[in-house]
Amino acid sequence: MTEKSTRIKILTAAEARFTQYGYGKTTMAEIARDCDMTAGNLYRHFENKLEIGAGIAAFYFDEEHRALEKIIDQSDVSAEQKLMEFVAYILQHCHGYFTKSPKVIELVQEMEVKSPCVCEQHQDRKIKLLTTLLQHAAHNQEFQIEDPVATAAAIHVALISFQYPPMMAQYSLEELENNARTLCQLLVTGLRKIKG
Numbered sequence: 646m647t648e649k650s651t652r653i654k655i656l657t658a659a660e661a662r663f664t665q666y667g668y669g670k671t672t673m674a675e676i677a678r679d680c681d682m683t684a685g686n687l688y689r690h691f692e693n694k695l696e697i698g699a700g701i702a703a704f705y706f707d708e709e710h711r712a713l714e715k716i717i718d719q720s721d722v723s724a725e726q727k728l729m730e731f732v733a734y735i736l737q738h739c740h741g742y743f744t745k746s747p748k749v750i751e752l753v754q755e756m757e758v759k760s761p762c763v764c765e766q767h768q769d770r771k772i773k774l775l776t777t778l779l780q781h782a783a784h785n786q787e788f789q790i791e792d793p794v795a796t797a798a799a800i801h802v803a804l805i806s807f808q809y810p811p812m813m814a815q816y817s818l819e820e821l822e823n824n825a826r827t828l829c830q831l832l833v834t835g836l837r838k839i840k841g
Contacts, residue, residue, distance in 0.1 A: 652690055655680055656704060659697045660749075668698060668751040698752050699763045706767040709738055713771065717778050724782030725833045731778065732825050735771075736807040740818055743810045750810045772797050779836075788836035796836070803828060 658679040662671045677687040691697045716730045756763050775797035782788040790796050806812045807825055
């Protein structure tokens with residue numbers, strides 16, 4: 646078995662255990678047992694449980710980024726539609742994942758406190774994607790934007806309630822979807838180039 650396939654096996658087993666029992670109640674020895682290996686062998690691949698958690702988060706984030714890049718890269722879609730699809734995907738992806746695996750929220754909270762760089766890199770990548778969307782929209786005269794980077798960062802902050810599990814838990818999916826559509830309409834109204 647290659648190093649990569651072994652690491653994937655460990656991450657898959659750890660995610661399953663985190664999903665069932667939670668991050669805090671899972672031990673390295675249990676993850677090793679689920680992988681049919683010794684704890685010592687497990688430590689050859691991951692220094693600690695936090696590093697395993699970071700690996701799971703990175704996999705989740707990469708999946709989201711690939712999907713968002715496809716939305717941004719569409720050549721025959723308006724900036725308004727891309728923004729709507731971008732927000733809808735973030736909401737559906739996050740809501741689906743955390744509804745299916747509510748105990749994984751512990752992992753997210755642990756990452757935010759003990760490994761914030763993982764979450765910061767994820768946020769930075771999304772802001773860069775939004776910046777690209779806005780730059781193309783400005784170039785095509787769909788939106789009027791003076792500072793695409795600052796605007797992308799502001800939009801990202803506005804989207805927090807659609808991607809942060811503790812906030813999402815306060816609303817039904819239908820309410821979140823309605824709120825997301827309303828927010829997108831407000832954003833587009835503010836960003837659209839005024840023709841006169």
